[in-house]
Amino acid sequence: MDLDVSAVPYTVATGAPPSSDDVAEAIHVAYDRSLDLTDGAVADYIPELADTSPDLFGICVAEVDGTVQGVGDVDHPFTIQSISKAFVWALVCEEIGDEKLIDLIGVNNTGLAFDSVMSLELNDGHPMNPMGNAGALATTALVPGDSPDEQWEFIRKGLSRFAGKDLELDEAVYRSESASNQRNQGIARLLEGYGRIGSNPLDVVDVYTKQCSLLVTATDIAVMGATLADGGINPITGARVVSETVCHDTLAVLAASGLYQNSGEWLFRIGLPGKSGVTGGIVTIAPGKAGIATFSPRLDAAGNSVRGQRATAYLSRRLGFDLFASRPHNTSGKSPR
Numbered sequence: 001m002d003l004d005v006s007a008v009p010y011t012v013a014t015g016a017p018p019s020s021d022d023v024a025e026a027i028h029v030a031y032d033r034s035l036d037l038t039d040g041a042v043a044d045y046i047p048e049l050a051d052t053s054p055d056l057f058g059i060c061v062a063e064v065d066g067t068v069q070g071v072g073d074v075d076h077p078f079t080i081q082s083i084s085k086a087f088v089w090a091l092v093c094e095e096i097g098d099e100k101l102i103d104l105i106g107v108n109n110t111g112l113a114f115d116s117v118m119s120l121e122l123n124d125g126h127p128m129n130p131m132g133n134a135g136a137l138a139t140t141a142l143v144p145g146d147s148p149d150e151q152w153e154f155i156r157k158g159l160s161r162f163a164g165k166d167l168e169l170d171e172a173v174y175r176s177e178s179a180s181n182q183r184n185q186g187i188a189r190l191l192e193g194y195g196r197i198g199s200n201p202l203d204v205v206d207v208y209t210k211q212c213s214l215l216v217t218a219t220d221i222a223v224m225g226a227t228l229a230d231g232g233i234n235p236i237t238g239a240r241v242v243s244e245t246v247c248h249d250t251l252a253v254l255a256a257s258g259l260y261q262n263s264g265e266w267l268f269r270i271g272l273p274g275k276s277g278v279t280g281g282i283v284t285i286a287p288g289k290a291g292i293a294t295f296s297p298r299l300d301a302a303g304n305s306v307r308g309q310r311a312t313a314y315l316s317r318r319l320g321f322d323l324f325a326s327r328p329h330n331t332s333g334k335s336p337r
């Protein structure tokens with residue numbers, strides 16, 4: 001895909017964070033550069049999503065100092081879908097630790113679509129990573145709680161702490177996905193068959209479907225991303241949500257698999273960890289700096305927002321966020337050898 005950024009230099013001249021005015025201007029330019037893109041299609045495999053207006057578009061940047069700026073449909077509610085996977089994994093990691101999760105879920109990309117069944121078959125039932133549906137279901141199965149209701153409440157409260165506000169379920173999307181998620185039920189049954197889910201697999205699918213049906217806005221996911229950028233402290237509420245180690249681990253997982261089989265290309269072009277969802281959201285994290293949210297429902301073949309990718313590519317370069325861009329030579333104060 002042409003992200004149209006080859007003429008945009010990596011802005012790393014000073015290494016200093018961009019000013020609020022720089023961020024505001026960059027958001028507007030990113031919006032204008034992406035608005036004419038009408039490639040891609042709204043997800044319709046969940047019937048309730050099919051009526052979403054394809055033209056919705058919003059961009060929001062939440063910085064770790066608490067500055068939040070946006071343009072367009074940043075207050076339009078949509079269901080979080082796969083973006084939830086990143087934050088549920090972080091909450092589970094906080095509870096049971098990263099070594100156990102590497103073992104049980106994995107951190108390697110599958111090279112396959114998010115809803116792949118084949119990924120399990122090729123790997124002796126090991127889910128490989130928590131960002132595909134198989135690994136996300138296996139992660140949700142590990143959420144603390146004595147009942148599916150307790151697990152659901154743990155997730156809802158935890159994701160609300162990331163967002164800094166009480167998140168609620170979209171009943172219509174939840175019902176619609178529950179009536180059409182036979183594929184996820186199949187994946188959960190397969191995990192059970194491989195002995196990789198301890199509890200009732202259909203209960204796990206139900207909790208997972210609820211977590212995907214939480215309503216958020218682009219502003220909310222920007223703040224959620226900023227919390228990961230800020231080492232686990234929500235920059236709006238000031239509350240610690242997860243540890244610094246869990247943030248590190250979550251960002252590494254996202255870098256490898258946040259945009260599914262296209263994660264390598266995303267990292268190559270954008271140079272930051274990100275997570276997409278089928279409603280058209282993408283949250284991208286510039287560690288120590290900001291959470292970037294885009295929302296535009298038209299998706300490419302991998303299920304990633306077309307405008308969102310272009311807008312984020314511009315912001316990453318323009319704001320000097322790309323982790324792999326060369327830093328200014330010898331700003332350390334040390335004399336050259």
Ligand SMILES: NC(=O)CC[C@H](N)C(=O)O
Nearest residue numbers: 081082114212277278303
């Ligand atoms: N990629 C996504 O956002 C997928 C989430 C959706 N709830 C599913 O399981 O199919």
